[in-house]
Amino acid sequence: MREATEERTAPEETGRGAALIGWVALSAVLPGAAHLRAGWRRTGTLLLVCHLSAVTSVILVAAGADAGLAGRALNWLSQIAAVAWAAAVAWFCLILHSYLVLRPRRLPYRGQVATGLIAGVLAVASAAPFALAARYLTVSRQTLDSVFGTPVSGPRSHDPWAGRERINVLLLGGDWGRDRVGVRTDSINVASVDVRTGETVLLGLPRNLEHVRFPPGSPMERRFPYGFELPESKPGWREDLLFSVWQYADDHPELFGGRRGMGAETLKQTVAYTLGVPIDWYALVNIWGFAKIIDALGGLVLTVDHDIVFGRYDEGLLPAGTRRLSGAEALWYARSRTFSDDFARMRRQRCVFNALLAQADPAAVLRRFSEIAAIARGIIRTDIPRPMLEHLVPLAWKVKRAEVRSLQFMPPTISTVHPDWERIRELTAKAIEPRPSPRRRTRASAAPSATAPISDGCGTPHP
Template sequence: MTGAQQSARRPVIENRPLRYPNTASRPMMTRRAWWLLVFNFLIPGSAQVLAGNRRLGRFGLGATLFGWILVALSIVTLLLWQQVFFAIATNWFVLLGVQALLFAYLVLWIVLTIDTLRLVRLVRTGSITRFAVALVGVGAIVLAGSGVVWASDRLGGVRDSFGEIFAESGPSVPPSDGYYNILLLGADSGEGRDSMRYDSISVASINADTGAVTITGIPRDMVNVPFAPGPMQDLYPNGHSGHADPVCGWGSGINQLRTEVEVCRDGTALYPDAVANGSEPGIEATKDAAEGLLGIEIPYYVFIDMHGFAALIDALGGVDIEVTERLPKGGGPAYDGQPAEEWAIGWIEPGMQHMDGDTAQWYARSRYTTSDWDRMLRQRQLQEAILAQFTPMNVLNRFNEVLNAGTAIVQTDIPQSMVPYFAELALKSKEQPVTTIELTPSGVGGIGIIPEELSADDVAFIQDYLQQALHPPTPTPTPAA
């Protein structure tokens, strides 16, 4: 190369020290090493464009830009079109595809990082820098890998949970009279029972526009409940009644329907499509009873196994409840008239309490010195406390625990196609108080109904009361004087 050619090339080299460094200068090589490492971490692919294989760098930059665009689109969609976001985010194939993209990008990022360490030329840097740069490079790989594994684990948990909970479901339906009504059931499956019975029965009415929630509590021992048109109304045109039988009998309470329909009768013949739609004959019979009692359509249910109830509360980090009276933990002998001091395994003291799952379960189910109506009020307290704990940050921090608890205790026939819509409504409902209606005597916080003496007039009153609560009359404007 002639002197003139060398002179012409020298300015180019001096102006591009990242690609054409002075390898004899350790300070320059040290600064260059850190710059390349920073570029690789912040903008994967940029180190190769500046100092290495441009084709590999452009591929890395393109993949990085594509990832940023996806993240930006996700944020914009979440802010502006939440239902679309949840529809995409709960799709099984989309979640699987995102997992695959994450792992593919991780592999690319590892390749780019290793190539960046090669471009750094560690032997030309300072002695301390050699080890520091190598350590930081390896640490960045571990950090990125851990992040991808964490994100993939969350995505996989969502995909598996949705597949398990919503594997079989009923058809999508429009709101009824402006509301989606969902039957909420808690199972009372104590040891030694011949059939699981519903310990907690309520209906959540969710406003299809605002997300406002009204929960109507139905006493489990409510008798003579009328049925909506269907097989149970054909059997009981004048309201449900019990059947005494030494082999297989049932009481007249609404929580006896599962025993009657699934143990003593042929539930499949009564509700042939129940199982195919993700439900059970006993649940469908209870739906029909709740519809007949409340005068509303109830297309879906959510069933919670009370024995797994504690796991969900523990997964959420516990709940805060204001206790109004001292309650014992434990049971069994209490129903034989023995003082609680002889059998209680612990006590729930009055005042504001932060309860773990075990304590919350005893709080919801304790019968000592209290009635079923008191238990209903405590269960409603817990429902509201659990809803308060379902904040995005709390669920994110305890994601796997919540998902594992949910798949273990939750069963529903809500179709997966409706999940995005309900998720959007759930966000709206967080901004509003929950309205509760208890179908119990007024002296215990209810609306003045005696469950053991339900009459046709009571049913008419209940239905009118609920309609007034769901559709309050518009105030008439006062004319100007």
């Protein structure tokens, strides 16, 4: 009889323990369920109502969310992170309390230990997503504050663009580092964006543009009234090309009344004068830093159309074919000078950047989020004010949905040795002039355009 009683009670105790854990697990997604089961009606009802209200509010906000809300949310990262931390603590405590109100002491000792361990795991698992979100939000805020640290001067306006129809951002790729002296801007582009439609024109200037002219009356114009010309540092080695303007200005503070770090502002003014358009901000990315990001994402699949020789002594070789490249290999593919001119290098750099954008796996980004954010803080420089991100995010959404065209000032369009400055300005003005609506455009007679839809140069259209 005694053995039969034990056989009957063991399954009952197992079932009671399983039911207890089931109610605790239900409370993780439906707070208050365990409290209602235990007879805590007021507490259970309050938790359930609060939870449903919060979920409803989130759904309504998400349904009505737009890029403008996403932009404004960048100003609330600290507050959202605090809410996420509070939610993590609240969910952890909720699971434990849900376990306790179900009176686990009625179970035998082994049942209490087993259910307690499971409840603890559920508590940690329920709190983990909120804690992880809070961590990502904190890292994001720190990264944005580090990269976009320039304050906005003057009172805030309802129109962030001050009545202008276009903004122009200078996009640069540089190569500074511990083993290199100064900054040389090997990739020089201007993104001219229509703030109403998001229609964008990418204006590309070659790094090897000679006899660069500077704005009249500027310190660089007084130093080089007939264009940027310097003696060769060694036979065949030119340092008076467009890519050296930043570094030359940094190296000669005496031209600017002793002010240091004038490279960025000087290059902005130079490009603005060259194109005939104002430059609002610049963004400089360390091209070599992309190797670390590529490695963090697990490499990059690229099609090498012909053998690429690289290295200081041409000791490296990337054979032709499609393969997964490491960060260093992808950057050598983009930057090798052996048997390549600057225009071929510019094409390969576009291939690498576009492949990186296309192949970035969101899961991999989340797994290495903190590492990638730390890398970003070290490879990006910009003078875009932090508060302007609120307005640039919705503008970026417009750009994503609008037409993006490209105008590259390369031979035969423009000679890099003897540039036609007036033609550069004329082509720029024509490229960024307002375009007719799609209906009017179809009715208009076909005419040659200075710009074309942007392509990565690898046979794949850019989305």
